[in-house]
Amino acid sequence: MIKVLIVEDDPMVAEFNKRYLKEIKGFSLSGIVHKVKDAKEFLEKERVNLILLDVYMPGMNGLELLHYIRERKMAVDVILITAAADREKIQTALRLGAVDYLIKPFEFERFSQAMERYKDKTALFEKKQVFKQEDLDEGILQGDQSPSREMTQTLPKGLTNSTLQIIINVIKSKDGTLFSTDEIAESTYISRVSVRKYLKYLTQLGVLEESLTYGIGRPVYFYTLKKDKLNQVSMYL
Structure with missing residues (x-):
């Protein structure tokens, strides 16, 4: 250590x-x-x-x-x-x-x-x-x-393995319930803009399902974890 x-x-x-x-x-x-x-x-x-x-x-x-x-x-x-x-x-x-x-x-x-x-x-x-x-x-x-060669080979530019691991851990703790970008940002102390990039990437991989909710103010994206798709990111963690 x-x-x-x-x-x-x-x-x-x-x-x-x-x-x-x-x-x-x-x-x-x-x-x-x-x-x-x-x-x-x-x-x-x-x-x-x-x-x-x-x-x-x-x-x-x-x-x-x-x-x-x-x-x-x-x-x-x-x-x-x-x-x-x-x-x-x-x-x-x-x-x-x-x-x-x-x-x-x-x-x-x-x-x-x-x-x-x-x-x-x-x-x-x-x-x-x-x-x-x-x-x-x-x-x-x-x-x-x-960035290290490992990072550039495994994840898109601007994303890192360690941050992905933190976000995945918080998503798992949601136990299948809906969550928003703001909720993940508050739990991880990572900026909303950065969290959004990771959630978008996980959605592209099929690990998350994205839905858009309209209410008072700006529309909000909510996400749900597809547990059976977690193997899509296991190589990065």
Whole structure:
């Protein structure tokens, strides 16, 4: 398991990151701290593999923590999750070895993509001692520009296996009753627009049956799960 420390001063954002992380296999949460000072103390006591790091925090900021980690040659990777969107901070983070940079607000899909990429790279480093150029090009270097090859081969562009799994789990919990896009979005903390894409795809596969209901305001699409068709998505999960 990849051990993760969340360094985020906003308790609500920290909780969302915690929930998102819980939905992705292969990761375990080691702790949550709200200040750089507390993060330093945590790292002195506990070994973690990955830090999900905010920039703007009281006292020292996240980039100062990243400097601290690199100066001490700590064997820990960092993904920035922050509202800091200016060129200087982004360049500084990347020059200090941040493996990814997520700008708030972001969708779960982007979070999932970052974590899956990191997990794939970690697995590759654990598997090999010596690399060929094609190993680096396909598994490490090119991973920063595009979704993993597994994702692009199995699902349409913009959809990810981990998000599909989350949505399928919630749909199964409906136990055959009608549900709407809004209901799935509220249960998964995924945007309505993104959920709609997955429901449309599942409808195309025949896994869901779609119906349109007219009432007060805009028409609403409702869906029903066809349990006997779930095998259509089993290869993606």
